[in-house]
Amino acid sequence: MQEIEPVNFASPPSTLSAEPRALDRDRDRAAARDTTRAAGVQIDRLTVRFGERAVLDDLSLTLERGELLTVLGRSGCGKTTLLRFIAGFVEADYVTGRLTVAGRDLTDAPPHQRNLGLLFQSYALFPHLSVFDNVAFGLRARRVKRGDIARRVADALKLVQLGDAGHLMPAQLSGGMQQRVALARALVIEPDVLLLDEPLSALDANLRASVRSELKSLHERLPDLTIVCVTHDQDDALVLSDRTLLMRDGRIAQLGTPQALYENPADGFVARYLGAANLLAPSLVFPIGDARHAEREKLACLRPEQLKIDALGSSPLHGTISAVDWYGATLSVAVELDAMPGVPALVSMQHGAGRTPIRGDRVSLRYEVDDVVLIRP
Template identity: 45%
Template sequence: MSAPAVELRGVSVHFGRTVALRELDLTVGRGEALALLGPSGSGKSTALKAVAGFVRPHTGRVLLSGEDVTDLPPHRRGLGVVVQNYALFPHMRVADNVAFGLRARRMPRRQVEERVSEVLSMVGMADYRRRFPRELSGGQQQRVAIARALAIRPPVLLLDEPLSALDAALREEMLAELLRLRGELPDTALVYVTHDQGEALALADRIAVMRDARLVEVGPTDQLYHRPRTEFTASFLGAANLLPVEVVAAPGDGPATVRLAGAEFRAEPTGGPVAAGARAALGVRPHRVEVRTDGGMPARLLAVQWRGTGFRLDLELDGGTPLRAEVSSVDGLPPVGARVGVSIPDGCPLVTTGAGG
């Protein structure tokens, strides 16, 4: 079995007295796409910079394909890097920007021209090779930055918030472009830093959720979305309601029974065994909450927001627990301030209160 494309072993990064990354252990396989997901200041960009060689770990080691590169400078690691502001050379035309890394490696001129044409075609920019960056849109500049990173045929492609400077339509377009490129580069490992859960879910095979310079949880995208082990992952990835519940019964090897606002539900423990009588949190995605005029748990409708594709409802259960729902229509619902009924399905994830905090 070949060595992983990227390994971070106990990597910590300090900036003065500030700990930007704390004892991170993480592996990225050959051909795998891993998203580093978290809020600002969580340490995700610092982790990527440690892989790239832009910052040196205070402790720990960085390995690429099994080789310790902790002390190697960035230009000797052979990685492709795309940053948020594109970092194109303004005085160079598109073709020269893309060729920069190849020429630095003293590749023969004919091979440089062939490789530049190849990657520009790959990102749909073959007709723009003579233009300067200032003559391109934001999305086109991003494509050139990706082409430049791919030109050296890196085993690992690092992307640091590559779509955050684009408007919504361009972000969707570039996300589709990155998905297409993944299909064309099956052996290239991809590490993608983002705070956008939609990008992470669409692009990654696995997601590493980070908070306060630490790794909170890592796993396959569908596992983290449907069965998060921590409260933080449940709330950050998918904006789940975290409803405080009491565990009524917990057989240990199957669903637990929990009580909320006088009603009982079956829930799936995801953060380890829970004991009867324990306090825990039920993670309920807003789109799984049913709101109707009668039946179910009593609640009060506090606010209604139209979100384009549907409506977001802010509710409050008896006892003061807030609850958010997403529905396609509000036809038939009473006005804001009125009482409604709420239903929550069985099988929602159950995490121990405080996990991941």
């Protein structure tokens, strides 16, 4: 069933004159905008314990308003629990720590008072409702006026490029279009934060790429909307994120731009998680005389595209090609290093750039010493 939940429902209409309340509300909103410009979501010292186990362990995090954060990590590391905490779905008994969204302390607020849009893995829409009615659902629950509903639904559908689809039924839409309707439904309530849990995982590879671009352009068109997106997919993180949070066992392994995580991983776990990494003994890649040559506590990290295959020569890295895999535009070449048997170095090269390597070739690997990053194991 549908798991997209606009969680902010209306308070009953006031019997008092609507105008002063509306003015108050507008003034409050304006004030909130001013004072919270820099703070979209703030999490302070969050620990979630189920029994003995801390699923989230003393986690602190501040997102700027309008930032798109992707949350990555292995299965079971606590990604969904983090999202559920923000949404208000983790029972208070299990939680210590505080949550502030758009300047409001929401730690103890029930889910329906948090003004969040949720879009979870399954995007199934209500099959018996038209696209319009699916999107209008949350607004009707909040008792928004009819005319306003029509306008806001039209705006939300336009935002996801489905301005003409309001009259269609879900069964008449492709998977990608259904996912966009689900997004419109999350956005129509004008949430402060959009929480996405694996929003692309039910889509096939092509559709995934296209909905991913939609999401990116949507983020550009809604600069004030803070988005937290849990994903397993590195490409989602690389394409979408302002910043990526890589989690490990309920803690932050590294938080930064995807580029920072890729180019300057904090440790071997991060290096291996985001893209392929060659992790080598520093003595193998730094020349004698370079202080880093003698470094024993660290690993030297070189990405596959930073290695070049060369004729056997004077490079300290040499060995035998053990596999050549073709990925369309690129070739991935595994080289069993003489100095490190059993853990082949990976080289990525453009297909068609020079002679295609052949399994069994004896080769050297060239690299720039300046490209090598020293990291914790």
